[in-house]
Amino acid sequence: MVLKLYGFPSSTCTRRVAVVLKEKNIPYELVPVDLTKNEQKNPEFVKNQPFGQVPYIVEEDGFQLFESRAIGRYIALKYAGQGTKLIPDPSDFKKTALFEQAASIELSNFDPFAYGLATEKVFKPRKGLGETDPKVVAQLTQQLEAKLDAYEQLLSKTKYLAGDEVTLADLFHLSYGAMLSVIGINVLETDKRPNVARWWKDITSRPAWQAVKDGA
Template sequence: MVLKLHGFPLSTCTRRVALVLKEKNVPYKLVPVDLTKNENKSPSYLANQPFGQVPYIVDDDGFQLFESRAIGRYIALKYPDQGNKLMPDPADLKKTALFEQAASIELSNFDPLASTLAFERLVKPRRGLGETNEALVAQITQQLGAKLDVYEVILSKTKYLAGEEVSLADLFHIPYGSMLGMMRIDLGSETRPNVARWWKDITSRPSWVSVKDGA
């Protein structure tokens, strides 16, 4: 058997999981879930993902899991010596703490802002959900800029957010970060050279190149 990834090929969270699977050289089969037809709200889907969101996985032994970041951690921990090492050894308390700090930064300081911008500028127009709230976009863009200024400080001291090695904490940024590029919101700039360096580094990885247009 092979791991099955149930999700919409272009969704941010589905590609987040596919990115990790590629990094770890774990073969998988994509089982498409058509969000445009609300297949994620069907009783059969809700029986496996009760929130009606994508994606979820069914591992080759039948184990099921949803939430993209939890899946990423599961894959990294299951295959510690396969592919690229994306999490520290759990026995190394300090490196693990720094990793969790970096992962929390993404979840608390980046994702809420980036996902709101993506919804306002890209999702709303595509789905006919009303006009973009430009005042909100301006406010969130300013808030994101302030957060990225802090990223610049962190990345002036270490190559990646959790230290000198790339980790899940870095890669988790990519799907929504790439959508910011579509909105001409630049993560890196002349005033944030380290953010620019970091962003070019992680988005140039073969894993992302292979899934950026679909898991």
């Protein structure tokens, strides 16, 4: 039995885990959970993921874990010597601190705005929760642009957010970052921020992302 990934193939968080598994060369079986039918809210699913969200994993020994970023960290630590090294050795305090700083940047300064834009332009209309509000889109875009100005400064000094080696902190941007271009908000690819554009082209060109970008 290989590791099982319970999720929806095109979901952002499912692909966030899948790209890490690909980077680490870990075989996995995707167990589809159909979000369009609200299967993530079924009692059997909620027994394993009490918040009724995808994804979660089950390993061969029965160990289970949910929350995509937590899964990414676990996989990167457990298989540290396999595939791409995506997290520093915990004994290297400075590299670990820089990694945690970069991971916090993604969670606090990117995800809320990218997720908000995806919600306003994709999820809200799809779920019948109302029409897209152009004012909200404009506000979120402006806020994200300001955050990316800081990214530009950081990425002018290092190749990736935590230094000169790719880490989970970079990969965690991929699924929602990719949605931005799909919805016509190309803030990651503009000449206005050449270092952000260079970084984004780098991480989206990785074979692991290419393998899962259209479905885990």
